[in-house]
Amino acid sequence: MNSSSSTMNEEPDALSVVNQLRDLAADPLNRRAIVQDQGCLPGLILFMDHPNPPVVHSALLALRYLAECRANREKMQGELGMMLSLQNVIQKTTTPGETKLLASEIYDILQSSNMADSDSFNEMNSRRRKAQFFLGTTNKRAKTVVLHIDGLDDTSRRNLCEEALLKIKGVISFTFQMAVQRCVVRIRSDLKAEVSFGVSNSINQGYEGSASCEK
Structure with a gap:
């Protein structure tokens, strides 16, 4: 009984926490501080693997806001599990198309901040094309x-x-x-x-x- 009730309470709590982070990240003045905080980025990475789709989508929105700040990109790209979790979201067959596109967009931004050669560039474009395929459109705008x-x-x-x-x-x-x-x-x-x-x-x-x- 206790384990069942704790499981039922887990998802609303996760959604509440990630929505709060997303709302904070929406303000450009907060973005540097969030990335410098020791717990926020690792928490958002964990949320990308959450079984509740709205939690994953909200975590990606927060990361997309944070990636808009150029000064954040190197640290985000190097954060343990960041790129792997983004890849998992993109490649998972049950991920909604819009969520795949959002994850692909973040991956591309972070990857391009540390891009060393044309092979990486080609891989990035290939990944974006795959995400667009799931959406049934080639228009990136x-x-x-x-x-x-x-x-x-x-x-x-x-x-x-x-x-x-x-x-x-x-x-x-x-x-x-x-x-x-x-x-x-x-x-x-x-x-x-x-x-x-x-x-x-x-x-x-x-x-x-x-x-x-x-x-």
């Missing part, structure tokens, strides 16, 4: 949709929005801006403009409130 979400003022509602977004095909990443009740969503560029409205509709079904695309 993504477009951004900004949603204004009425009622996005607490963690429980944000979690409902996250669940809705994770179910939508073509969503690559998303960032919540709670203070202004907005969500910035990156979607595949080969998708039609109607997808933005599909994102809004899915969120509307997830909780009582309304979501609209900002022009």
Whole structure:
């Protein structure tokens, strides 16, 4: 009984922790400090192997934010288990296509920061092509949709929005801006403009409130 209840509590705790790290990493002012912290990077690496897909996706979003800071890339690339865990996410057959693309994007950024020869460059391109194959598109560009979400003022509602977004095909990443009740969503560029409205509709079904695309 006790072991069962502890297992049930484990996933919400993991998701809560990784979401908090992701939100901190979304702020450029925090990115250097997070990477310098002794526990954050190893924790995110462990989360990449978590059985709960939203935990993995959220960990990758945090790593993608951290990799945007050039000063972080060498340390991230050299962190024990980082590149291997990214490879595992990319190669695992059960990984959703959007998650594969995100992991591939991070791998490419970190690999290119320490690239020594053209062979490595070719390997990087091959890895990206494999990730794109799972998405069924060769277009590497993504477009951004900004949603204004009425009622996005607490963690429980944000979690409902996250669940809705994770179910939508073509969503690559998303960032919540709670203070202004907005969500910035990156979607595949080969998708039609109607997808933005599909994102809004899915969120509307997830909780009582309304979501609209900002022009």
